[in-house]
Amino acid sequence: MTIDFEIPEFIQQQQAMVEYIAQATMRPYSRELDENEHARPTAFIDQIWPILKEQQKATLRKLTETPDPNKPKRPSTTYLRLMLLVEMLSWGDAGIYLCLPSAALGGSAIEAVGTPEQKIRFLTRFAEGDKPVWGAMAMTEPGAGSDTSAIQTSARYDEATDEWVLNGEKIFCTSGGLALEESDGLVIVWATVDRSAGRGGMKPFVVEAGTPGVKVVKAEIKHGIRASDTVAISFQDARIPADNILGSSEVQTGAGNKGFKGAMATFDASRPLVAAGALGVGRAALEFLKEKLTESGIEIPYGTPYHKLTAIQRDVMEMEADLKAAYLLTLRAIAMLDEKLNNSLEASMAKVKAGKVVTRVTQKAVELLGPMGYSREWLAEKWMRDGKINSLYEGTDQINTLVVARRILEYSRNELS
């Protein structure tokens, strides 16, 4: 191994294709879907579903077949490919991207801790059929944002029927409506089997579309990523089969608490991918800004000393540098995932940096584009609104900075809270 930033040829080719999809099925609809908040990006969904379905089929096959020990192992590029896919789709439109018909975070959880039987039972739907299917993850509650230990949604085991009975309310569930009401999808619901056990009692359950007692009670109206479906879901004596629990049902704490650890481990994968989404939005804004500046005769002269730069040139260079910094931190966190190294520190570093950078870059782009930047005629203002989500979800910047701080200081949650 050696230090290397080369993106493999086949991924570069993928990028070209994804860029085409973004240009054709995302950008033309960006404004319209922003203005009509709860409409669906059908052009994108219809275009991407057949492609995604095939990929998900391949993934499922790999998940369920026994690996051939004689087959030569290539270094994995799964996450690298995913990172650049997410980056490009978010460059297309971050809100539309989030409507990607796939198992999404729900799928990650199933892949991470599901049994082989569960993988087939739950994931097959994402790999076949004419109609797109969505998966979702429901974690946050009104009283439990950063503090997942405060989750109130309960799962009670009913011996009589061999079922789990869920009660509670989840909010901020991405694609929850698509998963439960507009497709034959599923949602991973985090619920506690024992409130007195704190995190030890928290378990993930698979709730399928059509389950009685499960209701999408609200679609949020949002600052940005308006094309994304963000819903609140209520569970009123919602009954699911006993084997819809992921992992063990036993209350465990500490290292043995694989359910919770599994959820946290998915953050190590999801945070750099969220960061990748931020990068895409930031790049969209920066490219657009540079294009408009070029039209006004302003170029960025990299080798020119500071005293010969205009304020705008300097700003653009700083934006580029920030974006590059966030990109490289993300690339590193992703490379570690592909190498199956623990990347909690690097994942949170990438997430917080990318969140801050996309916020700053898009806010600055709006400013530098003046009265037009603030206008809904152009997309700059939308990218600013879309970008901001990256400092808020999948752990706010503050929470992710706290994670970084704990790691570098080698402090436990109790030592640094």
Next chain:
Amino acid sequence: MTIDFEIPEFIQQQQAMVEYIAQATMRPYSRELDENEHARPTAFIDQIWPILKEQQKATLRKLTETPDPNKPKRPSTTYLRLMLLVEMLSWGDAGIYLCLPSAALGGSAIEAVGTPEQKIRFLTRFAEGDKPVWGAMAMTEPGAGSDTSAIQTSARYDEATDEWVLNGEKIFCTSGGLALEESDGLVIVWATVDRSAGRGGMKPFVVEAGTPGVKVVKAEIKHGIRASDTVAISFQDARIPADNILGSSEVQTGAGNKGFKGAMATFDASRPLVAAGALGVGRAALEFLKEKLTESGIEIPYGTPYHKLTAIQRDVMEMEADLKAAYLLTLRAIAMLDEKLNNSLEASMAKVKAGKVVTRVTQKAVELLGPMGYSREWLAEKWMRDGKINSLYEGTDQINTLVVARRILEYSRNELS
């Protein structure tokens, strides 16, 4: 009353005189005293002592005479005058300014909580004589920085001799050497009469030069303000008269703890004055920078829109705006002092803002002046080093931000620590 920013004529005149002193007795020695760290700014001291002595005489007279109730009361401008004096002297040289022969913070404490007898006994020396005299304040200890409740220096009352016996070590005492070894001065030493009582046991004691058992053990070598005398003092069975305690000797807590409250109240006065010192250093750097830019043909065009500014013009405008912001916050905290209003919030706001601004402005000035900015041929680099102290002493930026946060949130020390 109405919103007004006008500096009274007589203070403007004072400023002109102080500027002259700064030009004549500070600037010419700035570099030399920076390079020869423990030398004394004699030109400045000799020039200012006769003036200061007269002022201190007048102050003392006012402190000890009964006010004439028939005399019409003018609005006080004491702190405003002081603020602008400190600003201008720090503009001259922040290190030299700190060698001002006066009762300084020690004097404030005596004025605030001393008896009439103590005021005369301790403060007269600052108002007469041919030789300059210094006062100082000794609070910080190796183990007690921000956390003054951790002070270990003890004061034990010896009934046999009717004396207090001090033991311990103080550090970072400004002008401590000048007060104890180079003049017939005094130091206010904070010591505990009862370690178990925490802040309730902390009392200020007046220790005069020549007291046996008191020793200046070290003169610090510092990043900046090298002309300032910063020492460590040890107390080994140092005996002082019983009535050298300021305020009551009883252990008191809460609102009754006037000794500690008195010390804290002096922060409300000293923090805006420290801020004023920061402003002076910042202004020195900014003026110098603008002068050098003018020599290179670069002016600051205020009414020009952003897209027509160079990076440097923009930087300078930002530096000016920041400095103005810090100036106005300081002016407000000072005006409140003159109006005898509680200004704890505003004092800390001014202090933290001025500290951050002087740090940023001077660091930026060094950068914009390029290879010459980094050179000890010019004073820019020195101002950067001098300026930094303002983010560190009289409460670090972090401590002062914490004070601001507590005030705006209406939180006690326990609720927000």
Next chain:
Amino acid sequence: MVSFTLTEDQQALTETLRRYAVNDVRPVAHDADEDSKLPQAVVQKGWELGLIPAVIPEELGGFGDPLSAVTGALAAEELAYGDLSLALAVLSPALFAYPLLLYGTAEQRENLLPLFLEETPAPVTAALLEPGIFFDAHELQTTATHEGDKVRLNGTKAYVPLAAESHWMLVYARSSETGVVEAYLVEDSVAGVQVESREKLMGIRALPTYRINFNDATVDAACKLGGVVGMDYPALLNRQRVALAALAVGVARASFEYARDYAKQRVQFGKPIAQNQAIAFMLAESAIEIDAARLMTWEAAWKLDRGEEATREAVLAKQYADKAVLFVTDNGVQTLGGYGFIREYPAERWLRNGRGFPAFAGLAMV
């Protein structure tokens, strides 16, 4: 004599405006933004506060108070504390009234100032800003060409508030002969004045703003504000800078106070989130930036009221406030976490509105 104390009149005024902002404006602000519609009853009530009649000379039927930039800044902050769209709407008649009051000829004043003594808001506006990514108030693209006793206006203006319902507008244009910027009192009936469709912006969505095309729009030369003498354009630019800075402070303060209260009440990990230094410091820094921006605005206004050259102060105050309002409103969203992104909470609206200030020029006046 240095003082930061309001006069009794200013104190009374700010209290009245704050009550209006809290009781009348806040309850309608969300819907106004969502519906892109000004609530006329609330605008009417704002008009009835009498800010403009107060400064109309007594001989013309007003109250004859001096026009004070400091008082104007105080008022603007309170109104924006309620809502920026509504504040701009309520203050919009001043865009026409104050320049007229300050620089109008006797005849212009006598003819037009009575408009501001009516019971409903005067249907007037002003057009300074121009479309595009760069705007330079000193190099306007809109031109005024004098031909005998007529003046032809050509060019395009943007962000003109309430243009569609205005009968009079003050149009800033550069003389095609001298390059000097002058202002013209233009009636909506003038041929060649074309109000385009309403603009769509990220924020201030309740405020209707428009592009206007001037296509050989021809008015009498007597419509030039101030006649031969003209106006003090730099001073007017400073007055709008101060007004916008004060509005920015108001928006920032609204966001800050909401975030502060939210943080004290929102419990996570067993305690209010305000008890985390990360949150508490963000709030403390916001508080400092708000106060700093306000003081800078006051200082610039004070200089204007003394009739002194105030460009440096006004420019720096405006720039500082532009940055402060972004910093504070972004912190506001951040403090609310996920809720900061939801439009049912006001934090995101303040961020959208706050981000607009660097683009706003000529949208308010003290």
Next chain:
Amino acid sequence: MVSFTLTEDQQALTETLRRYAVNDVRPVAHDADEDSKLPQAVVQKGWELGLIPAVIPEELGGFGDPLSAVTGALAAEELAYGDLSLALAVLSPALFAYPLLLYGTAEQRENLLPLFLEETPAPVTAALLEPGIFFDAHELQTTATHEGDKVRLNGTKAYVPLAAESHWMLVYARSSETGVVEAYLVEDSVAGVQVESREKLMGIRALPTYRINFNDATVDAACKLGGVVGMDYPALLNRQRVALAALAVGVARASFEYARDYAKQRVQFGKPIAQNQAIAFMLAESAIEIDAARLMTWEAAWKLDRGEEATREAVLAKQYADKAVLFVTDNGVQTLGGYGFIREYPAERWLRNGRGFPAFAGLAMV
């Protein structure tokens, strides 16, 4: 294939250099700074690490490793982690050696590269930077005028490390005919080369740097680096940018690690100050900026090693590292509170050294 893993050789090298930085450099860094004096034994030991002989071709007696900017960046970071003055001193022969190695004619290489195989540091330096507040590497004030087979050099250089003790220096000058920047191999004995008194700087005080005047200093035209072909000046500028960025990362890391350890051990209010979010967040943000600056530096170095145009990457990495090192070292001082201001603690030295990077140009090379 994306990877952030060092080769085994690089791993071994960085470990060796880290040991040297920690065991040899750190113990002498404070006194070196206070005394403005390089500890020769430590510099000698640094020379013996063999960084430069490693890349001298085998046929000239070296080890023949390829010259790698990535490896150079790794080395520079470790050395600066020890101390910046010493790092610049130990690396200074490269200022002459690498351009010679890369662009020298066969004759120039054969004549001069053996200098770098001696047991003591090669007495060489390079002069790029010029005095004044602004410096533009593309518009040098120092000129080279060709006359027949002679070249006259005129101008003043600044920040030339170790000039007084150098026998050879590489002088960058602009052709007075073509405006193109070339480099010249100049012996100290040449008439008209005047090394002035040592410079006094805020930081890097242990490193002697000098101004040099060239007053019709005349050398053979054959002294032009690379002969007729010359050199790739933009590439050399990028190599020095990468070197300086890597050094900045090293300084920042030194400061960060010290502050981190201090914060964990310093108790106030009954707990380590690192347990305050205000301190912990400062440290976390420092850690992020360091990693970001390092990755940007690596990327630029990697492009250089591939022979690709790397100006954009090198410039952005340098700018980013300039900012990062100031941010981190200022945080370092702030974390130590009052102790941060005391020269017995290293934090303030790292701040003084860190602030210099925007001014440094041509002081190091990978």
